Amino acid sequence: PKPAYLFVDNGKAELRDATRLWGKSTYETEDTLESEHGGAKVISIGPAGEKLSLISCIITQRGSAAGRSGLGAVMGSKKLKAVAVRGEGKVPVADIAAVEKLRKEYLSIINQAPARNGLHNFGTCSHTDASAHSGDSPVKNWGGVGVVELPDVSGLSKEIFNANVTNRHGCWHCPVACRGSLKEGVGEYKYPAGTKRVEYETAAAFGAMCLNNNAEAIIMASHICNYYGIDTISAGTVIAFAMELYEHGIITKKDTGDIDLKWGNYKAMVAMTEKLARREGLGDVLADGVKKAAERIGKGAGEFAVHIGGQELGLHDPKGDFPGFAGQPTSAKNMMDAAPGRHTGGFGPSHFGWLAINAAGLCLHINTMVDGTKYAADFLAAVTGWQRSVGEILKCGERIENIRHLFNLREGDNPLERKVHGRITGQPPQTEGPLAGVTADLLEQVYWNLGALDWDRVTAKPSRKKLLELGLNDIAEELWPPQINKA
């Protein structure tokens, strides 16, 4: 089929020709469609998604991404370049007085939350330097120790990442407004005006993971990823992976096109990121993430491919159980979430609220500042008129977890069969630094939560009883057909 984009205009949907947009960056695509359809909001893929990179993503507003799991390639495979939506509809509100009251109450809590000012002023990248040393960020492709191998993190400070910020903004009416836009780059890298301030995950991927402490290079790599439509977590990880292969001589300058992929060589990192985004040379080999790259390269490269189920991990080391983020069980979450490796994923009862809040389109950051499930229940009732208890919100999260999991199970993906790289869990443990001697209790986490979910210990199938309890009767019938019950 010819390239197309979906235009939704006040509820009317239409596929339109996108031939002229094919090959364009996400920036250009978004600008073009926004100006052609005054007031439209646009999501789009870049050349990476068009070329079916398995780590390509969907971008809006020059850097907000549906980042993980290669969703860009899903659109690319359908030749769907973008979705543009415009409308003047109103959101009906069941009880405007209640909304106003809740708004004031929660604003007061959020504005006093310690995390709020940090996020507003400096963004999520504010702790990049601290995380590189605390054991929060994985270092050197998950194999290193920040305090030992990247002792100088002064280049990764929040002040440096924010030096070039022109304005701070956020989602509609958000009291936090954790995003920022930059002026045009005037140093070594000439990223355009409007480039987004980097997020923590990007900064960790192109920072500690690559032993790089040059913030401008991180901003440039981030810009390249946003421009071409690439997931920064996976991109930074696959560059770190390539650096490790280069260190061990598994790839050489012959493979890299003379790029000297030494640890911490930020110029090489940026250059290779661009090749990856364009699928040129070694970049083509790397453009589907570490699992595929290792398969293509062979020569024992798989030993250095740190992923779960084919996806590179979000950059909070689960051995550290980063407090206040997702809490326990972080190792198991990385392994067992329906999109493994996601730092925003969930597994087991401690994530039910998290999953419900995420699915409601509410913010996982604000969730850490307020009582998230109560917040969701309160606003749900005021806005829609649906009175739902916190228990029902949690049940909703459990239902979401089951449905996501059941989709994978039906497709033959039993998460218990996923391999977890020893560097993730500390098998063997690190010998230096803040995580010295730490091995995550992955198996214990996995099976504890399987039991709590009432999913089978071997097949990972949710029990019939559980599915019926969640109101998933149709799935219960499909998963537990009568002839099996008789056996």
Next chain:
Amino acid sequence: PKPAYLFVDNGKAELRDATRLWGKSTYETEDTLESEHGGAKVISIGPAGEKLSLISCIITQRGSAAGRSGLGAVMGSKKLKAVAVRGEGKVPVADIAAVEKLRKEYLSIINQAPARNGLHNFGTCSHTDASAHSGDSPVKNWGGVGVVELPDVSGLSKEIFNANVTNRHGCWHCPVACRGSLKEGVGEYKYPAGTKRVEYETAAAFGAMCLNNNAEAIIMASHICNYYGIDTISAGTVIAFAMELYEHGIITKKDTGDIDLKWGNYKAMVAMTEKLARREGLGDVLADGVKKAAERIGKGAGEFAVHIGGQELGLHDPKGDFPGFAGQPTSAKNMMDAAPGRHTGGFGPSHFGWLAINAAGLCLHINTMVDGTKYAADFLAAVTGWQRSVGEILKCGERIENIRHLFNLREGDNPLERKVHGRITGQPPQTEGPLAGVTADLLEQVYWNLGALDWDRVTAKPSRKKLLELGLNDIAEELWPPQINKA
């Protein structure tokens, strides 16, 4: 204090002097008190309980035992020789017509159950020979393989164990009647008339565990244990343990008092059982089970001490997951039950019904012939008038499991700290026989069920939410005091 026995006469309780009974066997004690208090039923301890053997038990009817965990020593430490109970009270029944109807319905099911006739005709020992070869019975102190090391099990057939049976009997009005009494021994062993037909556990302990296939010796060892008041599972296991030490030269004839404790030497086995029961010589060392014996003997004896939490295991190898018995998770049950090692213990949701039925005084054998929890709910309603759903019966079992566990926790016994001998789980696995290559997924079983129970992954503490759900509010307050909730 002076030895005493408790006499309960139509609800009136009185401690009476038992000086004249102290030192007597359980047989003599029971006979004496039954004849002195016409119609009384008696439980008592023998010399083993008096001497505080940690594997001593409480006996009634010459061989029915409260066998595990050294309850004989509990009575012995209180100088309580026996309890005799007599009464003419009636059991009031809420709905006699309903009881009659249920009785007929369930009798019809039980009488048609395949297991019923085997149990009635041959007792639980009926499968001793088959179990020695199937992988059900542990062999040679859990280290051997029946088909290889005890190829001839013809001496352990149900016909041989039953050759001397004079009458079959059971609990009051039981349609199964799985017990049997023997005529006086007229062969090598002169056990008295009325000696009980051996149960499977006894036959496995003094049979496959000791590489012995002489049934008369097993009957004699069983008689000695019943007479002195010793748990046969632990006694047979500690003899097997001693045989293994003897094989390795850790103990010699100097220790055994010239008894040649070779594997399968049934004469030595019987002789050592009597010494154990009387705490004489090496028997005194062995009389508190394998854990204490290994500590006393030293010289690496601990390597051969197969127990969990100090208790020898019931003799169904959990690697075999003996079907229809307790089902999954047998390894975890052995480790995690409040009385570890019990084959009648329970751990996790699959045992809730089992625990409730056991606590109700109903039969775990009949539980396998009928829908046990429905059976319990049906009779509970008819007899007491309490209408309780199957779900409530299961909840009751869960409450029992929590309370038993909480008692241990309060006393500082976290079951997660119990070591499980590698022979139990197959680490390393056996290399021959029906369990070759099998390693039980112990950790997976343990943590799955911990999650299902909502017990903490590290402390094993039930959650506050779970305790409140079970109506254990007082324990919730004690275990989760308010100052901890604020933290």
